[in-house]
Amino acid sequence: MVWKISDETAYDTLGDEVRLTINGVTIRAPQDQSLLVTARQNGFEIPTLCYHRDLPSEGQCRLCVVEIGEHPRTQIVNSCTYPTQAGLVVQTHSETVVQSRRIVLELLLARTPKAKLIQELAAAHGVYESRFKTDDPEELCILCGLCVRTCREVVGVSAISMKGRTPDKQVATPFMEKSSACIGCGSCAFVCPTNVIPYTEKDGIRTIWGRDFELQACNVCGNYIAPKYQLEHWAKITGDPVETFCVCRDCR
Amino acid sequence: MPRFESIDHLREYRRQLMAKRDANQPQVLVCAGPGCLPMGSEEVAAAFREELEKNGLAAKVVLKECGCHGLCAGAVRVLIRPQEITYQHVTSEDVPEIVEKTLKEGQVVDRLVYEDLHTQEKAAYKKDIPFFKGQMPIVLRKLDIIDPTSLDDYLALGGYRGLRKALMEMKPDDIIDAIDHSGLRGRGGGGFPTGRKWRICQEVEDEPKFIICNGDEGDPGAFMDRAVMEGDPHAVLEGMIIGAFAIGASKGYIYVRHEYPLAVSRLQLAIEQARESGFLGKNILRSGFDFDIKISRGAGAFVCGEETALIHSMEGNIGEPSPRPPYPAQSGLFGKPTVINNVETWANVPEIINLGADWFANIGTEKSKGTKVFSLVGAVNQTGLVEVPMGTTLRQIVYDLGGGLRQDREFKAVQTGGPSGGCIPAQFLDLPVDYDSLQSVGSIMGSGGMIVMDTSSCMVDVARYFINFLYQESCGKCTPCREGLKQILFILDEIIHGRGQEEHLGLMEELCNAMSAASICGLGKSAVNPIRSTIKYFREEYLAHIRDKKCHALVCRPLLKYTVDPETCTGCLACVRECPVGAISGKKKMAQEIDQELCVKCGLCYEACQFEAVKIE
Ligand SMILES: Cc1cc2nc3c(=O)[nH]c(=O)nc-3n(C[C@H](O)[C@H](O)[C@H](O)COP(=O)(O)O)c2cc1C
Ligand code: SF4
Ligand code: SF4
Ligand code: SF4
Ligand code: FES
Ligand code: FES
Numbered sequence: 001m002v003w004k005i006s007d008e009t010a011y012d013t014l015g016d017e018v019r020l021t022i023n024g025v026t027i028r029a030p031q032d033q034s035l036l037v038t039a040r041q042n043g044f045e046i047p048t049l050c051y052h053r054d055l056p057s058e059g060q061c062r063l064c065v066v067e068i069g070e071h072p073r074t075q076i077v078n079s080c081t082y083p084t085q086a087g088l089v090v091q092t093h094s095e096t097v098v099q100s101r102r103i104v105l106e107l108l109l110a111r112t113p114k115a116k117l118i119q120e121l122a123a124a125h126g127v128y129e130s131r132f133k134t135d136d137p138e139e140l141c142i143l144c145g146l147c148v149r150t151c152r153e154v155v156g157v158s159a160i161s162m163k164g165r166t167p168d169k170q171v172a173t174p175f176m177e178k179s180s181a182c183i184g185c186g187s188c189a190f191v192c193p194t195n196v197i198p199y200t201e202k203d204g205i206r207t208i209w210g211r212d213f214e215l216q217a218c219n220v221c222g223n224y225i226a227p228k229y230q231l232e233h234w235a236k237i238t239g240d241p242v243e244t245f246c247v248c249r250d251c252r
Numbered sequence: 253m254p255r256f257e258s259i260d261h262l263r264e265y266r267r268q269l270m271a272k273r274d275a276n277q278p279q280v281l282v283c284a285g286p287g288c289l290p291m292g293s294e295e296v297a298a299a300f301r302e303e304l305e306k307n308g309l310a311a312k313v314v315l316k317e318c319g320c321h322g323l324c325a326g327a328v329r330v331l332i333r334p335q336e337i338t339y340q341h342v343t344s345e346d347v348p349e350i351v352e353k354t355l356k357e358g359q360v361v362d363r364l365v366y367e368d369l370h371t372q373e374k375a376a377y378k379k380d381i382p383f384f385k386g387q388m389p390i391v392l393r394k395l396d397i398i399d400p401t402s403l404d405d406y407l408a409l410g411g412y413r414g415l416r417k418a419l420m421e422m423k424p425d426d427i428i429d430a431i432d433h434s435g436l437r438g439r440g441g442g443g444f445p446t447g448r449k450w451r452i453c454q455e456v457e458d459e460p461k462f463i464i465c466n467g468d469e470g471d472p473g474a475f476m477d478r479a480v481m482e483g484d485p486h487a488v489l490e491g492m493i494i495g496a497f498a499i500g501a502s503k504g505y506i507y508v509r510h511e512y513p514l515a516v517s518r519l520q521l522a523i524e525q526a527r528e529s530g531f532l533g534k535n536i537l538r539s540g541f542d543f544d545i546k547i548s549r550g551a552g553a554f555v556c557g558e559e560t561a562l563i564h565s566m567e568g569n570i571g572e573p574s575p576r577p578p579y580p581a582q583s584g585l586f587g588k589p590t591v592i593n594n595v596e597t598w599a600n601v602p603e604i605i606n607l608g609a610d611w612f613a614n615i616g617t618e619k620s621k622g623t624k625v626f627s628l629v630g631a632v633n634q635t636g637l638v639e640v641p642m643g644t645t646l647r648q649i650v651y652d653l654g655g656g657l658r659q660d661r662e663f664k665a666v667q668t669g670g671p672s673g674g675c676i677p678a679q680f681l682d683l684p685v686d687y688d689s690l691q692s693v694g695s696i697m698g699s700g701g702m703i704v705m706d707t708s709s710c711m712v713d714v715a716r717y718f719i720n721f722l723y724q725e726s727c728g729k730c731t732p733c734r735e736g737l738k739q740i741l742f743i744l745d746e747i748i749h750g751r752g753q754e755e756h757l758g759l760m761e762e763l764c765n766a767m768s769a770a771s772i773c774g775l776g777k778s779a780v781n782p783i784r785s786t787i788k789y790f791r792e793e794y795l796a797h798i799r800d801k802k803c804h805a806l807v808c809r810p811l812l813k814y815t816v817d818p819e820t821c822t823g824c825l826a827c828v829r830e831c832p833v834g835a836i837s838g839k840k841k842m843a844q845e846i847d848q849e850l851c852v853k854c855g856l857c858y859e860a861c862q863f864e865a866v867k868i869e
Binding site: 058059060061062063065076077078081082083096097099100103104107108110111131132133142143145161162164165166167168169 | 553555570574575577723724725726727728729730731732734735736737738739742759762763765766769770771772
């Protein structure tokens with residue numbers, strides 16, 4: 001179950017507006033919209049790594065944490081899933097919050113020292129080097145789960161999932177074999193913030209998750225559109241003939 | 253067993269039941285609890301059956317196999333009623349003597365009774381044994397009395413009276429008020445007020461609603477919940493039925509860990525009995541209320557005991573926690589309002605309703621009411637399950653109930669609350685145990701684990717042990733817990749191997765701050781307790797490892813130095829034969845010497861030497 005947090009995309013349909021304060025400023029925002037979105041809409045910056053506006057948030061990275069409540073009864077929550085409520089007092093950059101973010105970034109920098117995004121984000125938070133130990137200097141996956149959620153929620157095929165526990169957790173296909181459910185759409189590779197998912201295209205063949213997909217050329221311009229298998233999948237779920245999808249967007 | 257059509261019918265049945273039972277009838281109660289069963293409860297019970305038969309006593313003496321008697325260190329335990337003579341370390345060979353002497357002649361078999369370690373005084377009766385004297389059993393009360401497979405036994409002890417009262421005399425709101433007023437707080441970890449949780453769920457306008465009993469009990473070595481599920485399953489059911497009526501739930505689930513097959517079968521049998529008798533199913537006791545319970549078997553991961561992870565795993569999804577809100581009471585199983593409580597929490601409910609909220613609220617401390625069951629293990633003489641009023645001091649538990657430390661060693665620390673609890677030093681032995689005071693010294697109540705440690709424990713090693721467990725069990729979903737535990741474990745390993753630096757302590761504290769603030773669930777948030785508490789109370793020990801490269805408790809092998817004392821060494825060469833790397837040399841019948849460069853600190857030489865010539869420092 002994922003908490004149905006309303007997002008900006010659903011702004012119009014939201015219920016009552018409520019009043020709350022962020023960093024001492026009183027603002028109005030739709031109730032139950034995520035605190036992250038409320039803050040951002042009002043110009044308060046909160047860093048994120050596992051948030052995506054089109055996906056349900058699951059709170060993996062812990063970068064978006066904010067402090068709510070009033071001293072001494074405050075609490076740290078992740079803003080991407082916490083609902084906007086009347087009277088909330090929110091701090092986006094309290095000392096605990098800033099320290100937590102720094103440590104989280106320093107931990108991620110130790111996990112994925114070569115990931116450009118992490119290097120940059122860490123530097124933006126004053127973290128240039130990690131005091132922690134790196135196991136695999138080539139590691140790039142930050143386990144944000146965006147790929148898994150995209151494949152499940154947007155593509156709708158759940159071809160990949162998180163396997164295992166501890167830092168050994170990894171994104172994988174069932175039984176670590178070529179996935180029969182994957183349609184080769186490449187969305188997971190596209191959404192991945194650190195470009196980990198191997199993905200190649202050569203001579204009309206796309207390779208992803210260890211499988212080769214023959215690409216369909218546009219019937220009009222001849223440019224490659226997508227894997228044939230993906231178009232067949234679309235045809236199947238929409239009920240339209242496959243040919244409908246064999247013309248690229250530009251030529252339609 | 254009849255199906256009870258009304259309250260009067262139930263009352264009448266119970267009256268007849270009691271009339272048939274003779275309180276003075278001799279009873280043999282063989283403990284078949286988690287501690288005794290593997291030590292041979294079944295053979296002992298079989299021997300009694302045979303021996304009673306042989307002596308023509310089978311009809312006269314009642315024989316039962318029941319739940320944990322508490323003092324598991326004396327497995328297998330046997331209790332003889334009505335005198336309440338308790339025997340320990342009973343084997344099938346002792347049975348003829350017990351039958352002959354105790355059951356026929358009314359005498360005590362001296363060699364099988366409890367003996368005080370210090371005074372050597374013997375005590376045959378339960379009331380005279382210090383371990384039992386300081387306790388106040390509410391949840392465990394029936395464990396050494398009833399046969400857990402008998403609904404009649406449960407009814408005879410007032411079972412389902414709470415339910416009867418709830419359905420007949422109370423409205424759902426009254427029940428929630430009573431639970432609220434009693435001050436009952438969750439026994440599974442967080443200590444959240446149970447009444448408040450029920451109220452939140454009751455007020456959500458959504459249907460259906462669910463009830464879950466959390467019987468995952470993942471803490472290594474803990475068996476409180478198991479003992480209750482196996483020993484008094486109807487109490488759990490009765491609590492759940494009352495709770496369901498209060499919040500308006502139609503279905504309940506008991507999530508039992510995979511490793512507890514006996515708990516599953518006992519609960520299953522109890523559910524069937526309850527259905528047959530009209531305590532479960534449609535129109536319970538003709539009150540118009542419908543409710544049923546199903547058992548759900550857990551996959552076994554420690555984190556699956558966390559409420560949101562447990563719910564995900566019941567839904568068939570990956571058993572990983574998710575951020576709250578929403579709380580299960582708002583949106584739980586299948587997105588529906590769900591009350592999830594721990595086994596012990598549920599087992600407290602029937603008595604609170606039956607005897608009243610005031611009765612319960614009078615037990616315990618200001619903010620922690622009632623009793624708590626602990627599994628007392630480690631370096632104490634008497635290990636087992638204890639149930640004490642909240643506010644009992646650690647000293648009472650360790651020394652009065654636990655009988656002090658084994659071999660009269662010096663007390664060093666007690667770790668409460670399972671793997672993510674803190675280690676409490678001797679200066680707090682007089683601390684009254686309740687939710688808030690444990691928290692104030694950096695530990696937690698948790699589900700009631702209590703591990704006593706003496707001076708032979710190294711606190712760095714202890715911290716490493718728990719961190720390693722938590723590291724292995726972290727679901728890996730959120731960054732601070734997943735990566736933080738890994739780094740703390742790495743740092744502890746450095747310290748244990750003599751590569752620690754003083755900055756490491758500060759670094760671990762920084763990690764702890766981020767983990768406790770920013771982790772998704774209680775695992776990551778509370779995993780900091782073993783680290784924070786050991787750094788705070790046993791800083792010197794860390795510094796000894798870091799600065800002096802010494803482990804004074806002689807536990808951390810890499811820091812030990814093995815040498816041969818030339819005075820005592822006889823040159824027998826026993827150590828030379830054992831050393832796997834050939835680090836020991838010297839002439840036969842002459843003193844040997846250990847090459848420190850080659851030594852891998854395995855300690856085999858130390859164990860091999862019969863003359864105690866191998867020294868450790
Ligand atoms: C890692 C972790 C493991 C847990 N394991 C258990 C468990 O085995 N049994 C249990 O009752 N509660 C466990 N809990 C606590 C539950 O999340 C939940 O708070 C509890 O079941 C609520 O019941 P209560 O209010 O009656 O205590 C665990 C929590 C965490 C964070
Ligand atoms: S390429 Fe395969 S795994 Fe990736 S999103 Fe598409 S279907 Fe899912
Ligand atoms: S592969 Fe990329 S998108 Fe998927 S979890 Fe790893 S970093 Fe996130
Ligand atoms: S705190 Fe640990 S166990 Fe809990 S969700 Fe995060 S990684 Fe998983
Ligand atoms: S963006 Fe909220 S936890 Fe990652
Ligand atoms: S299991 Fe027998 S006394 Fe505890």
